[in-house]
Amino acid sequence: MGGLAHYLEREGLTTVNIALIHKHAIAQPAPRALWVPFWYGRPFGAPNQPAFQRRVLDSVLDLLDEPAGRVLCEYDRDAPEMPSPEGWEPPFDLPEPPNADADIGVICSAMKVEVAAMAEKHADVVEKHGWTSIGLSKLDLNTVAELLAVFLRGEEKDTAIAKRPGLALKFGCQEIIDAYAECVLAFSPDAPLAFRRWYWNRTAAGIAVRRLQEVALNSTDYRVKISAQNRAFVPRDWHM
Amino acid sequence: MVKESDLSEASRNSLVTSYDFEKFNDQPWTPTVAAKERRIAIVSTAAIHAPEDRPFGYGAFHWRSFPASQREFWCSHNSVNWDRTGLYQDINIAYPIDRLNEACEDGRVGSVASTHYAFNGGTYEVAKYEPYAREVAGLMKEDGVNTVLLCPV
Numbered sequence: 001m002g003g004l005a006h007y008l009e010r011e012g013l014t015t016v017n018i019a020l021i022h023k024h025a026i027a028q029p030a031p032r033a034l035w036v037p038f039w040y041g042r043p044f045g046a047p048n049q050p051a052f053q054r055r056v057l058d059s060v061l062d063l064l065d066e067p068a069g070r071v072l073c074e075y076d077r078d079a080p081e082m083p084s085p086e087g088w089e090p091p092f093d094l095p096e097p098p099n100a101d102a103d104i105g106v107i108c109s110a111m112k113v114e115v116a117a118m119a120e121k122h123a124d125v126v127e128k129h130g131w132t133s134i135g136l137s138k139l140d141l142n143t144v145a146e147l148l149a150v151f152l153r154g155e156e157k158d159t160a161i162a163k164r165p166g167l168a169l170k171f172g173c174q175e176i177i178d179a180y181a182e183c184v185l186a187f188s189p190d191a192p193l194a195f196r197r198w199y200w201n202r203t204a205a206g207i208a209v210r211r212l213q214e215v216a217l218n219s220t221d222y223r224v225k226i227s228a229q230n231r232a233f234v235p236r237d238w239h240m
Numbered sequence: 241m242v243k244e245s246d247l248s249e250a251s252r253n254s255l256v257t258s259y260d261f262e263k264f265n266d267q268p269w270t271p272t273v274a275a276k277e278r279r280i281a282i283v284s285t286a287a288i289h290a291p292e293d294r295p296f297g298y299g300a301f302h303w304r305s306f307p308a309s310q311r312e313f314w315c316s317h318n319s320v321n322w323d324r325t326g327l328y329q330d331i332n333i334a335y336p337i338d339r340l341n342e343a344c345e346d347g348r349v350g351s352v353a354s355t356h357y358a359f360n361g362g363t364y365e366v367a368k369y370e371p372y373a374r375e376v377a378g379l380m381k382e383d384g385v386n387t388v389l390l391c392p393v
Contacts, residue, residue, distance in 0.1 A: 041322030
């Protein structure tokens with residue numbers, strides 16, 4: 001972000017930055033930056049909290065009054081508290097997921113059954129809300145699940161599921177978690193922490209993608225192999 | 241789903257060592273204009289784009305643009321190490337277009353650009369953004385923009 005600011009200032013544009021990674025703000029300084037102590041992905045603190053978001057925006061715009069720089073300020077308030085995930089249960093029943101170290105075939109079967117059930121719930125949520133954030137893979141969720149199973153079994157070399165199966169898988173894995181998130185957050189909008197813990201530990205899909213992270217290191221699809229090497233399937237902090 | 245304070249020192253350090261930061265010899269500083277003359281564009285590095293736009297590929301350094309009226313986005317960012325649930329609930333959490341419009345109505349800024357931009361911030365080689373940043377700067381200036389708000393994820 002500091003690099004982009006630098007290039008834009010060179011072109012005669014005044015810039016102000018939000019910074020989420022303090023060490024980046026130091027290593028690649030921007031002319032004017034406000035570091036905020038929020039979750040990665042949430043530079044304005046919390047969704048549907050316009051007053052809080054506006055305070056953050058006003059604070060970053062205040063940096064435009066600085067006479068000289070570089071300037072790196074720190075926002076001294078945390079985002080509104082989120083409920084604890086302890087004791088939270090999803091708003092619907094799903095079959096018990098397999099153990100994380102179960103046979104690949106068991107994980108694939110459980111994952112496909114679960115995704116099929118969630119795809120139906122997701123269709124209802126999309127109909128109700130009129131819009132969804134998913135669609136990049138150009139595959140429906142059940143086909144994404146089949147593609148995931150193909151890669152888990154190491155059979156990607158022969159698949160005809162997608163023209164660029166590696167790219168479809170990368171987008172598809174994100175779409176599965178996004179579809180689950182849209183289903184859960186439609187009922188429990190304040191439960192992103194609980195959702196995350198549940199998805200990665202207690203769903204067959206989360207367990208399957210965790211297994212993919214290991215299997216894909218040996219994939220014959222270069223894009224999938226690179227994604228696995230860069231840990232682009234499972235967050236580093238999935239267990240938190 | 242983390243914030244910086246949740247990370248170990250080793251993890252925080254890895255956020256720096258994995259990036260190829262640019263060592264600049266210059267330190268550009270463009271003076272600001274008066275608040276009422278500020279025309280602001282937003283640049284997000286969340287790799288958001290209109291659903292009909294081509295997704296950002298792995299290691300993409302180019303940009304997407306969208307009109308100020310755009311509210312439905314897809315996200316093709318490389319990284320899974322940030323929370324996307326907030327983005328799906330309220331785009332303003334990462335792309336504060338409604339808050340910026342309010343700031344304009346309050347006189348805090350002069351006007352809001354007609355077009356805004358996104359990059360894929362999940363890439364490590366900072367210098368490769370330069371030609372694309374120049375392109376975006378040119379387009380912004382055609383729109384009368386003089387000030388840019390950069391928002392990471």
